[in-house]
Amino acid sequence: MQTLMRVHATTVLGDAARTVAVARQTPTGEVALGFASAFQLPANVPWGMRDNNGSFLDETATIGSHVAEGEELQATLTPKAHLG
Secondary structure (H helix, E strand, O other): OOOOOEEEEEEEEOOEEEEEEEOOOOOOHHHHHHHHHHOOOOOOOOOEOOOOOOOOOOOOOOOHHHHHOOOEEEEEEEEOOOOO
């Protein structure tokens, strides 16, 4: 049986936000791509999720590994790109 958790994400500009229930075992990268699709962001851009401290979440780790069971994850969807 899969345990669900709530994930609240906003775009990097803060112009859109959504909360969804996902299985704690889902890879973080898959959750980021799902949010990018829901926000209708470009599919040819690599997307990542940042926590409230600004650190990128490990996309290969399960989404549930980022918070204690029963807690909601708050994150910002951010393009994984750099200038230069």
